[in-house]
Amino acid sequence: MPAASSFDIKRIIRPNILKLEPYRCARDDYSEGILLDANENSYGPVHQARITQSGAGSSLIEAQPDSQQLHRYPDPMGLRVKQRILQLRPSIPSVNNVFLGVGSDEVIDLLVRITCQPGRDSILVTPPTYGMYKVVASINDVGIVKVPLIVEGDDIFQLDVDAVIQSACSDETIKIIWLCSPGNPTGTRLNEADVRRVLESDYRGLVVVDEAYVDFVRADRGESYAKLVAEYPNLFVMQTMSKSFGLAGIRLGIGMGSPELVQYLNNTKAPYSLSTLALDVAKEALSPEGIAKMRQVAASLCQQRDEFLIPELRSLPHVAAIIGGNDANFVLCRFVDSNGRVSNEIAKGLYTEMAENRGLVVRYRGGDYGCEGCLRITVGTVEENRVVIDTMRTLLAAIP
Numbered sequence: 001m002p003a004a005s006s007f008d009i010k011r012i013i014r015p016n017i018l019k020l021e022p023y024r025c026a027r028d029d030y031s032e033g034i035l036l037d038a039n040e041n042s043y044g045p046v047h048q049a050r051i052t053q054s055g056a057g058s059s060l061i062e063a064q065p066d067s068q069q070l071h072r073y074p075d076p077m078g079l080r081v082k083q084r085i086l087q088l089r090p091s092i093p094s095v096n097n098v099f100l101g102v103g104s105d106e107v108i109d110l111l112v113r114i115t116c117q118p119g120r121d122s123i124l125v126t127p128p129t130y131g132m133y134k135v136v137a138s139i140n141d142v143g144i145v146k147v148p149l150i151v152e153g154d155d156i157f158q159l160d161v162d163a164v165i166q167s168a169c170s171d172e173t174i175k176i177i178w179l180c181s182p183g184n185p186t187g188t189r190l191n192e193a194d195v196r197r198v199l200e201s202d203y204r205g206l207v208v209v210d211e212a213y214v215d216f217v218r219a220d221r222g223e224s225y226a227k228l229v230a231e232y233p234n235l236f237v238m239q240t241m242s243k244s245f246g247l248a249g250i251r252l253g254i255g256m257g258s259p260e261l262v263q264y265l266n267n268t269k270a271p272y273s274l275s276t277l278a279l280d281v282a283k284e285a286l287s288p289e290g291i292a293k294m295r296q297v298a299a300s301l302c303q304q305r306d307e308f309l310i311p312e313l314r315s316l317p318h319v320a321a322i323i324g325g326n327d328a329n330f331v332l333c334r335f336v337d338s339n340g341r342v343s344n345e346i347a348k349g350l351y352t353e354m355a356e357n358r359g360l361v362v363r364y365r366g367g368d369y370g371c372e373g374c375l376r377i378t379v380g381t382v383e384e385n386r387v388v389i390d391t392m393r394t395l396l397a398a399i400p
């Protein structure tokens with residue numbers, strides 16, 4: 001295991017972050033008693049207070065009980081949520097291995113900000129992949145090296161491992177290799193042997209595996225790469241409450257990696273970035289009952305995907321194939337014209353007609369590398385899936 005054992009995190013963290021003295025917030029010191037240390041409003045949420053006039057223009061203010069403590073700043077570290085994440089991912093050794101961000105999107109941004117020097121460093125991505133890696137790199141003036149996934153044959157949407165390792169090892173500026181498993185828009189879980197090869201290569205930067213869709217992977221296809229976190233200090237695994245837990249609105253992203261890396265991320269994030277409301281909801285969702293329900297719902301979505309959506313899509317005219325591993329809560333559907341030629345025109349036309357005239361919105365992906373002629377369709381409720389199939393059948397039947 002050459003790289004993992006010789007991995008030196010101090011080499012990839014920016015010098016200004018290495019010597020950063022993080023902001024110390026009031027709640028880092030004390031959190032009980034009469035708290036007059038953080039300039040909060042002791043009357044509680046003011047819109048709930050009872051206010052009466054007590055003559056001569058002065059008011060009598062009666063604070064209402066605030067069971068959620070919304071008048072207090074939130075726990076900067078989200079400790080209770082992290083404790084529950086350890087129950088969801090038992091292979092993670094400690095809360096010190098867990099980072100919480102404002103959605104995975106913030107975690108992506110922070111990872112780039114703490115490792116890459118603007119105007120000098122770069123990240124490696126494997127198209128077709130999640131668009132935010134590139135956007136975040138551009139915002140931070142960080143370069144992008146692209147090593148495409150394999151887009152044909154039996155290994156479709158798997159890593160071109162030799163090319164990834166060769167590229168990463170030959171370019172000192174690459175601080176992060178970004179892998180997405182299951183990928184978006186590929187829906188494909190990356191092979192474990194390939195991920196391990198990258199982790200064990202001579203590349204000396206960080207390997208991030210974005211597992212936003214991991215709970216939709218069938219058990220026989222493999223489990224979360226969180227299981228490798230304790231083994232490889234050069235690995236950081238990202239997950240999110242937005243997909244399998246159905247909580248995209250609370251904005252809570254999860255990162256799991258070495259305590260050192262998590263500490264640098266904590267030092268860099270805004271002290272109170274996660275709201276009490278988000279943390280409370282996440283804690284409930286990550287209770288044993290919440291996790292059991294998540295698994296049930298994910299299983300049901302997968303069943304809809306495998307037993308209804310995919311076979312029905314395959315039976316439609318102009319559908320050439322459902323491509324990729326189908327390991328996520330969406331499918332990638334490729335369209336062809338009457339001559340059997342892959343057709344962006346049909347995909348785009350169908351997408352536009354459904355969105356503008358049928359109240360049915362899917363995602364056009366025909367412009368992504370290796371996704372020509374493709375729409376990405378999220379698995380919806382049983383009823384929504386029926387509507388998408390019926391609508392597509394009608395529209396596709398009308399195309400010569």
Ligand SMILES: Cc1ncc(COP(=O)(O)O)c(C=O)c1O
Pocket residue numbers: 102103104105106130180183184210212213239240241242248252253
């Ligand atoms: C691969 C991948 N990573 C991360 C995200 C963003 O997740 P979050 O809602 O936690 O920011 C998405 C959202 O679609 C995604 O597809």
